[in-house]
Amino acid sequence: MTAASPLAARVEVLPAEGEFSTAARFTVDPAETVLPGHYPGFPIFPGVCLVECTHQGAVATAPDGAKGAALAAVESARFTGPVFPGDRVDIAMAWKRTPAGDWQCRARLGTARGAAASVRLRYTPRPAGEAAA
Helix, strand or coil: CCCCCCCCCCCCEEEECCCCCCEEEEEECCCCCCCCCCCCCCCCCCHHHHHHHHHHHHHHHHHHHCCEEEEEEEEEECCCCCCCCCCCEEEEEEEEEEECEEEEEEEEEEEEEEEEEEEEEEEEECCCCCCCC
16 A cells, blocks of 8 residues: 555656656646645645655656665755646656665656756665555
């Protein structure tokens, strides 16, 4: 069982570019419950929601060795452009194994206007027999 997302829409997985390069996209539904308070009269999709979209895309596209791994850290998140209701957010992800045996997913997010964010997530393989939360 996986944890429920606070977002109404789901991330759509796109065809993989290679074993360690994956892609996904997300369209911000104007009815998302996070929008009315962020900001009233001028809604902007919150950065933490972009991190959540990246995580959903990462889980859905993880390479074989990273499938079922647990999110261990948001190593970095940099927000470089606004995302508005109705925007389609394209997510390009690159995976690599770290020297410690974890998996790192580096993502670039963008809209038709250009760059929106860069996010780096780290995943730790679960011990044998441990189920995903």
